[in-house]
Amino acid sequence: MAIGFGWAMKADMAGDAYFYMYGFCEGDIDYSKTKDFPAGRWEIGEDWQGAILTLTELETLNFEEAQPLIIGYLKASSNWFLRA
Numbered sequence: 001m002a003i004g005f006g007w008a009m010k011a012d013m014a015g016d017a018y019f020y021m022y023g024f025c026e027g028d029i030d031y032s033k034t035k036d037f038p039a040g041r042w043e044i045g046e047d048w049q050g051a052i053l054t055l056t057e058l059e060t061l062n063f064e065e066a067q068p069l070i071i072g073y074l075k076a077s078s079n080w081f082l083r084a
Contacts, residue, residue: 022050
């Protein structure tokens with residue numbers, strides 16, 4: 001399993017700039033058993049599958065409030081991919 005992570009500019013899929021994480025492996029990844037995150041969401045479409053956390057979810061928060069949400073998103077999504 002390979003995991004990709006980054007920051008993307010505003011896109012129609014997310015509606016804003018966003019963090020993303022996706023997995024790649026030989027064969028298909030079964031996204032039917034994904035779990036909701038405290039922040040962020042799964043985006044499962046024809047062209048792209050992975051987890052996103054949009055700027056919209058963070059823009060009204062100060063650093064101390066946003067940091068645990070970002071860390072929680074990273075932990076939850078990476079843990080899911082590592083177990084997929």
